Amino acid sequence: NAGVTQTPKFQVLKTGQSMTLQCAQDMNHEYMSWYRQDPGMGLRLIHYSVGAGITDQGEVPNGYNVSRSTTEDFPLRLLSAAPSQTSVYFCASSSRGGYGYTFGSGTRLTVV
């Protein structure tokens, strides 16, 4: 039972580079979300999806793109990395019914 799998666990990027953070879940959850965690600010919602083909913006969507072509996968794309995007990123998934989200183990991203 893999749950939510995020890759990579660590990444260093140069300013202006692009990259994709991968997220996959094997629990057939409809809902998936991306969060970033910064000291003193908790987890802030970047983008979320309520099903394949449906995505929406969260609190801090600028500089990030998402797509949801399958139920299992929800990649997060950084278009042109900036130092302000240095953070820990979490992917999470949930079924319907108000249950808590299951989180991946996180990606620590540093932009230099």
Add this chain to the structure above:
Amino acid sequence: AQTVTQSQPEMSVQEAETVTLSCTYDTSESDYYLFWYKQPPSRQMILVIRQEAYKQQNATENRFSVNFQKAAKSFSLKISDSQLGDAAMYFCAYRSRYNNDMRFGAGTRLTVKP
């Protein structure tokens, strides 16, 4: 948009004692869900307890219990018989029933003293 406030950036408790972590939230919705998550140094997010807004009874999970005051929009977490393994960041979270996104507070860092 809903907001979640945790007014205690840091708390400490003596092992075997009881500690209460505070959380307030702002919403105009009547039906929603509230959660407490634990994040140990491993960085993994662990669900501690869940409360449904339309249930008046406070949720309990072993040594963890909540005090849910819907009118006051307050959702505190009580940890009884604190253990060294309880040391972690604790996040309060609100999940809307209508759009299903989840919003978090800034967190409270709990230290447990032996």
